[in-house]
Amino acid sequence: MSTAVKAQPAIGDRLVHKVFPPISRHTLALYCGASGDHNPIHVDLDFARAAGYPDVFTHGMLVMGYLGQALTDAVPPPRLRMFSTRFVAITQLGARLTCEGHVAEFVEHDGERCAKLALTTKDENGDLKLAGEAVIAL
Amino acid sequence: MIDPSLVGRSLSPVTAHVEPGRLRYFRETLGETNPVYGDARAAQAAGYAATPVPPTYLFCLEMMDAEQAFEFITVIGVDIGRLLHGEQRFTYRAPVVVGDTLKFQPRIVSVADKKGGAMTLVGIETKVTNQNGTHVADVSRTVVVLNPKTA
Numbered sequence: 528m529s530t531a532v533k534a535q536p537a538i539g540d541r542l543v544h545k546v547f548p549p550i551s552r553h554t555l556a557l558y559c560g561a562s563g564d565h566n567p568i569h570v571d572l573d574f575a576r577a578a579g580y581p582d583v584f585t586h587g588m589l590v591m592g593y594l595g596q597a598l599t600d601a602v603p604p605p606r607l608r609m610f611s612t613r614f615v616a617i618t619q620l621g622a623r624l625t626c627e628g629h630v631a632e633f634v635e636h637d638g639e640r641c642a643k644l645a646l647t648t649k650d651e652n653g654d655l656k657l658a659g660e661a662v663i664a665l
Numbered sequence: 666m667i668d669p670s671l672v673g674r675s676l677s678p679v680t681a682h683v684e685p686g687r688l689r690y691f692r693e694t695l696g697e698t699n700p701v702y703g704d705a706r707a708a709q710a711a712g713y714a715a716t717p718v719p720p721t722y723l724f725c726l727e728m729m730d731a732e733q734a735f736e737f738i739t740v741i742g743v744d745i746g747r748l749l750h751g752e753q754r755f756t757y758r759a760p761v762v763v764g765d766t767l768k769f770q771p772r773i774v775s776v777a778d779k780k781g782g783a784m785t786l787v788g789i790e791t792k793v794t795n796q797n798g799t800h801v802a803d804v805s806r807t808v809v810v811l812n813p814k815t816a
Binding site for chain 1: 689690691693694695696697699701702711712713717719720721724725726727728729730731734735743746747748749751752753755758760776778805808
């Protein structure tokens with residue numbers, strides 16, 4: 528695992544890249560149970576329509592879960608110090624997500640030499656869904 | 666509009682157990698196959714006492730084991746259908762592994778109207794400690810409340 532990231536990555540290096548299968552209604556139902564997030568807007572079409580949406584839509588935290596998976600495929604989990612994201616846009620049913628992360632800068636975090644990664648999740652049209660950051664120990 | 670005097674208010678603490686079966690269901694749902702999360706020996710080789718939780722799982726544990734998963738919605742007084750998730754941050758301070766018992770202590774840290782009152786952002790920060798009293802993580806979220814249009 529520790530070989531997944533070079534000891535001295537350079538600014539601009541793409542460390543993270545993973546493509547996920549299309550998001551189905553079944554995935555949303557499973558995630559509702561698996562996450563404890565029982566907000567009906569993600570699984571109950573009648574509720575979503577009554578709230579003004581055309582259909583149910585993906586839990587933001589499912590999308591962040593995929594981004595986290597892509598992140599720790601590339602970076603050993605013990606090196607992860609911080610992981611954050613903005614939810615830029617709603618992720619629709621059927622979206623095929625691509626998660627990426629590039630080295631943005633080197634920072635000191637609690638006295639430790641770290642790299643800050645700029646993270647994105649985009650759908651199959653290239654539309655940005657999540658814009659995030661991670662701080663990883665080098 | 667949401668009462669700005671709610672800033673500083675603590676929500677009910679939550680005690681959550683990191684259970685292997687629930688964690689496996691989460692991994693299967695996300696198609697997570699990294700052995701560090703599913704194989705105790707791989708986890709130990711990476712330096713963990715037992716299999717660790719994936720990066721976003723703390724968010725789930727707090728909701729699953731809360732007596733009221735959406736207590737903050739009642740406190741701020743809005744309908745769940747008007748919420749969106751704005752931002753989320755995890756700061757990791759010590760490992761969280763299967764078998765741990767965690768205490769979550771959430772509090773409201775900000776209430777801010779945006780776009781001329783069309784939406785209100787509510788910030789909630791949660792300190793997470795384990796069974797040994799070790800401060801393992803801080804979890805922070807910003808919830809977007811879409812306010813009803815005023816005619």
